[in-house]
Amino acid sequence: MGFLSTVCVFFFFLGVKVYCQYENYQWDEDYDEEPDDDYQPEFQMRQNVDYGVSFYQHPLGCASECFCPPNFPSSMYCDNRKLQTIPHIPAHIQQVYLQFNEIEAVTTDSFINATHLKEINLSHNKIKSRKIEHGVFAKLSNLVQLHLQHNNLEEFPFPLPKSLERLLLGYNEISRLQTNAMDGLINLTMLDLCYNHLDDPMLQEKNLAKMEKLMQLNLCNNKLESMPPGLPSSLMYLSLENNSISSIPENYFNELPKLHALRMSHNQLRDIPYNIFNLSNLIELNVGHNKLKQVFYIPRNLEHLYLENNEIENINITVMCPSVDPLYYHHLTYIRVDQNKLKEPISSYIFLCFPHIHSIYYGEQRSTNGQTIQLKTQVLGRLQDDADSEEHDDRHEGPEQEGTEENVDPHYYGSQEWQETI
Numbered sequence: 001m002g003f004l005s006t007v008c009v010f011f012f013f014l015g016v017k018v019y020c021q022y023e024n025y026q027w028d029e030d031y032d033e034e035p036d037d038d039y040q041p042e043f044q045m046r047q048n049v050d051y052g053v054s055f056y057q058h059p060l061g062c063a064s065e066c067f068c069p070p071n072f073p074s075s076m077y078c079d080n081r082k083l084q085t086i087p088h089i090p091a092h093i094q095q096v097y098l099q100f101n102e103i104e105a106v107t108t109d110s111f112i113n114a115t116h117l118k119e120i121n122l123s124h125n126k127i128k129s130r131k132i133e134h135g136v137f138a139k140l141s142n143l144v145q146l147h148l149q150h151n152n153l154e155e156f157p158f159p160l161p162k163s164l165e166r167l168l169l170g171y172n173e174i175s176r177l178q179t180n181a182m183d184g185l186i187n188l189t190m191l192d193l194c195y196n197h198l199d200d201p202m203l204q205e206k207n208l209a210k211m212e213k214l215m216q217l218n219l220c221n222n223k224l225e226s227m228p229p230g231l232p233s234s235l236m237y238l239s240l241e242n243n244s245i246s247s248i249p250e251n252y253f254n255e256l257p258k259l260h261a262l263r264m265s266h267n268q269l270r271d272i273p274y275n276i277f278n279l280s281n282l283i284e285l286n287v288g289h290n291k292l293k294q295v296f297y298i299p300r301n302l303e304h305l306y307l308e309n310n311e312i313e314n315i316n317i318t319v320m321c322p323s324v325d326p327l328y329y330h331h332l333t334y335i336r337v338d339q340n341k342l343k344e345p346i347s348s349y350i351f352l353c354f355p356h357i358h359s360i361y362y363g364e365q366r367s368t369n370g371q372t373i374q375l376k377t378q379v380l381g382r383l384q385d386d387a388d389s390e391e392h393d394d395r396h397e398g399p400e401q402e403g404t405e406e407n408v409d410p411h412y413y414g415s416q417e418w419q420e421t422i
Contacts, residue, residue, distance in 0.1 A: 063087035089114040105131035121147040171196040198222040206230030242266040309339040321353030338363025
């Protein structure tokens, strides 16, 4: 037996060796093909080929105070390093991040070689307007995005390059605007001027109208007492919260047909024209925290309506929705009406006018004596067609068929049953 075992082991290893040789041979035979000229290695570099982009023959540099990730060689990160001056920016850099430092000045020398810059973030520094050298940004012909929010700027920076698309100037002390400061901003799509000291005289020259591609304008937390004049017709998002605006001119929004979102909470609005918000593209409207006493017409495409903290005592649905067209239902889905002076819930007719509505937030209401009250509300379902109604009756006969106050959140007036059949 010992001899036979030795022989078996010998032939076993011999077979394995032959099998492995056969496998190796097959592998080489199957894959020993000519290289595919169409396939290129991911990081293959070829000289003297024009790909339409800049090619640097020299090693890419980086300022010693900053970090340039190998995976993003055109970006330089210098944020949160207690820098007091802007470091040297190599010519190949396209994005430089200098936020959260102690930089006080921006000089021509800062970007003398950085002609390819597309984005500069200088937010959260200590920059003052007089410390920005004239024309320092205008020379950057490729600049697309400029962050200067959370600084100490006293006036709108000028001049700026025509290439600029997004300009963020919020949380400064801007109270001055040169007449021609916005003349060259023909490609600007987003302008943020929230939390500054802008007042009505600064905007009377209709400077904003010069930005014909502007889509988003943020003017919240300023000192405006009237609606800004001459806004470009391209505007889609307008933020005017926390000002002192008390009225809206009759035909103010006629020149803003593309407006999607309007935020005017925390103003002094009282009486506004009934049809003022009849905008075909308006989706979000926030007029909470004002002094409104009456509701107004709701455009068909509006989805979110915020009316909280006003002086409304009664919500007349026929004012909001004068007629019902089964072919063109309103899109309203959510209403917020807390902190008003409502004495009773909104009529259930609201679900006929606005069949897509899923909740109405009542919260607490203010009574005449200054106390807060909660309205007693319940869930109501809409009428269904005959077949559905019969099936519904078969399944839900009995007292539990009706919605009760005990199993419904009193802050909401929902329409879940209505929604199921839409």
